[in-house]
Amino acid sequence: MSRIQPRLMRTEDAAEYCGGLSVSSFMKDVAPHCRKLNPSGRRVAWDRRDLDAWIDWLAGLQPQPSGEAEPQPERVNPLDALL
Template sequence: MSEAIAPRLLSREQAAHYVGMSTGLFRDIVEPVVRSVPLDARRRLWDRVALDRWIDSKSEAAAEVHTVNQNPLDALR
């Protein structure tokens, strides 16, 4: 049996779908901060690992904000 291997490099459409947003939102939010891999003069691909790192950085930032804004009285419960 042959197992399917997920591609590491994704097209813009695949990358947008991978992170859960439209291609327009991907262009506006992700492309300015996650570097693409130039395949040739016209085509760029996004590294799935780099996208995971970007998502992790957003998750860590959200966790820090939640911790900072946590009510100290919650610890008494």
């Protein structure tokens, strides 16, 4: 029987997922870069995709995650400069 990997994790599980960090290290080093979710209204959960983004940043595979969507720059048509 296969085990389903949850997308949302409790803090303890998220710390373990990020390399066996202590909860205090997770909260100091990882949590500021991830969105804190509250699916049940009481318990905090962490999205596995945010954790993966942090791990990818740590490995140098992508820019540092911010925990929030980056504002997109306004798109400019270069031909407008000719007018």
